[in-house]
Structures are given as structure tokens and as C-alpha cells.
Amino acid sequence: MSHDTLTPTSVFLIAGLGNPGPRYDGTRHNVGFRVVDRLAQRFSIPMQERKFxxxxxxxxxxxxxxxxxxxxxxxxxSGEAVGPILRYYRLPPEALLVVHDDLDLPLGRIRIARRGGTGGHRGVASIIQTLGGGEFARLKLGIGRPRYGESVEAFVLDGFYSDELEAAEEMVDRAAAAALAVLADGLEAAMNRFNQRRKSTDQQADQPGD
Known part of the structure; x- marks a missing residue:
């Protein structure tokens, strides 16, 4: 398998974005955390809180x-954590995959991008500011838009609607698989596989609420 679309460094960093504390568990803004948790559990990677x-x-x-x-x-x-860890491992930004929620994708869709701007995401903006540019890959998880007139801030800091929970769980699983595909096959192959539109999920996500 070719890794020519990834940095040739021997270490790769996957950063899932979210907010700490039980208040934010299960919120839309924390789907990046959930993907990292899924990977840590599956591969028995011990997580710690020290030094950073x-x-x-x-x-x-x-x-x-x-x-x-x-x-x-x-x-x-977020950049205040991601930047120092990249420097500690002497990694370039190209060795980083940032996993985060995306309002502009329907619930259930994921998208891999090689690089880009902030997309209006404050966590991504912080990382770009810290690293001095956006030359890092992103794995975006669609959370859709508010149904009931909520502000965007309230929407992302709230849990999924009850009829979205199954789709959200499936999306986290799919995003974890996409991260593994980036590692195993490279960005190009992972993008070709996971950036395809999933009609059944998108049609369901586009249905209005009761």
C-alpha cells in the first residue's frame, strides 16, 4: 500500500476536537472526541493527561x-494543545489529521480534505493560527443545521435530536474507519472511498423534523 500522499515521517498524529468535561459529552461539537475515543479503545492505546x-x-x-x-x-x-505535541514529536503539519464537526455537511456524511481554511470552525482556526497555516488534513463529520431556530452556538453545544442518535453513532464508526484508511492507504485512496455521497443517509438527514 502506498503512503505517498502522507508525510514520510514515521509518526502520525490524529487530533479529535471537542470541549472537555461532562457538560459537553454527547454534544455535536464533540464528535471529534468520540472518534479518537473509538480508536483508542479499539487499539488499546492508553490515554494520559500530563505534559500537555x-x-x-x-x-x-x-x-x-x-x-x-x-x-x-x-x-x-485547540491549537494550544495540538501545536506543542506536534513540536514535541518534531512533526510537520502534514503529519496531522484533525477530526471535527461540520455544519455544512448533512448529518451522517463525512469528508476528508488535504488542507484548507477554517470553514468557520473555531477549533480549526486555532490550530491554523498556532501552526501558521492550514497545511494539514481534516476529517469532517456532518452535523447538519438547526431545525427549530436554535442559534448555531446552542445547536453545536447540544446533543443530537433523538431521531439522529443512530445516524450519529454510525457516522462516528465510519469516521474511525476513514481515519484508519488514511493511515493504511493514504489520503487519496481514503478520499476516493469515503467522500462519496451516501444517498440514503443524506435523504434521511434532509427530512424535516416533526
Missing amino acids: PAHWGEGRIGGRKVVLVKPMTYMNR
């Missing part, structure tokens, strides 16, 4: 050294 303002750990996935990171700085200061 993050819940993080290192292990091996598919024969490759991987560092999993959940910033404990709150979303809009």
Missing part, C-alpha cells in the same frame, strides 16, 4: 506509530 493540555496517548495502528490527541483547552484554543 490534552488527553493523549501513543500506540501502533497497522504497524505505524500513531499519537491520539483530545485537546483539553476548550474548542477555540
